[in-house]
Amino acid sequence: MYIIVFILSIIVFVYGDPGKAPLVQLNDGHTMPSIALGTWLGNSSTPPHGRIAPVGYNTEQAVMWALEAGYRHIDTAWSNHVEDQVGRAVKTVVDAYNLLHEVTTTPMICDAACYLKRFKKKIERSGSSMVLPVSRNELFITTKLWNDAHARSAVVPALRASLAQLQLSYVDLYLMHWPLGQFANGSYDSTHYLETWRGMMDAQARNLTRSIGVCNFNQVMLENIRVHKLRQPAVLQIEWNINLQQPGLLAYCRQHNITVMGYTPFGALMDKRRADSPTRIDDPLLTKMAAKYGKKVQQILLRYAVEMGVIPVPKSITSTRIFENIDIFDFKLEEADKWILRNFGRGFRSVPQLEWSDHPFYPFENMQEYPPTTTTASTTTASTTSTTVTTQASTPSTQQVISEVDINDTSARMNFRDIKI
């Protein structure tokens, strides 16, 4: 054991440990790993299904497993109530790295036995044989501003509060969680998201975050930031999965060099409570495709996101799943298979947050009018109940596919209420 720790210390010190996922370049010059571990506990497969309490060590342990599996990007949020757990896990691996750094540079200070002693409890709790040392520079930590801090002057204090929970002096990415504000009692705060965005820019200017971005913005809102000549968001985080592919919004982000992160990458495909999901995880086309690549359907879905230029944010607190979700960088999908997957797009949103639909800055489509029913055609996919697909999935390469009308294409969007200031 001592020999392993010693050898590892040399390797980590000399080479660093960049993890398993390739890095993508952001528009502000920073880089970001191309998969992140999600940490919202609202979506759990453990009975009772649904929200589980953000207490104990479930997330801390999940983060430790993720780092061991090769993730370097952790996605969290103030409203997830687990920033403290993420912070504890990060502190453990960074402390281990710093200690090994000391060992390597000044061998008299601490040896392998000292390392093991220092991290004994964490090692026992993580169930591994040792704590993986990772430098802070190799990590990419994302957190989010909650809706109750949308006044420009409230943004920096909110980020400082998150940093205190995370035990960090900066995060790599700070995201505005929603374009809409709320007061602590839940009533609506009509502060314009451009004002909040100015607060995000203040936070970046104070070096409290390296990059800034937004979540759940539609194209009009992004364009509003651009026409006001404010700093372009480095990242847009949106729900993205095969049920909700949003081609128009992706094209807009590509055009303006905004990196897209996709949350809820499995959509409602596995959720037994969502019988309305247009596609299920056991769809024959998906299972056949997974068998062809020797992967699980979940891995096909995550790989498809990566190939569509979307950084997936799968959440799991189960060690085997955490490992398999990052095991997607050793194969490539064939074009014909990507066409099949594109055909599953239905504009079906798993997280519509309808309770906020009367807020002036509610970003999504009017659900009464969704999914769109204007195009008629048939499809042979086993999964569909919709009428929007115009081709048969079995002949994807020869026909033009209109798999999903995108609400962010202004022509397709109705009843959107946006206020210019």
Ligand SMILES: NC(=O)c1ccc[n+]([C@@H]2O[C@H](COP(=O)([O-])OP(=O)(O)OC[C@H]3O[C@@H](n4cnc5c(N)ncnc54)[C@H](OP(=O)(O)O)[C@@H]3O)[C@@H](O)[C@H]2O)c1
């Ligand atoms: N910006 C936003 O507004 C926003 C909104 C929602 C979510 N998010 C972020 O996106 C993350 C992911 O979204 P999500 O949690 O809604 O959904 P998700 O990642 O699509 O699905 C999570 C569910 O899938 C299960 N799972 C994960 N990997 C699996 C695998 N390989 N095989 C079988 N089951 C698997 C998990 O179970 P176990 O955990 O029990 O293993 C859990 O029940 C969140 O954690 C959060 O970080 C952001």
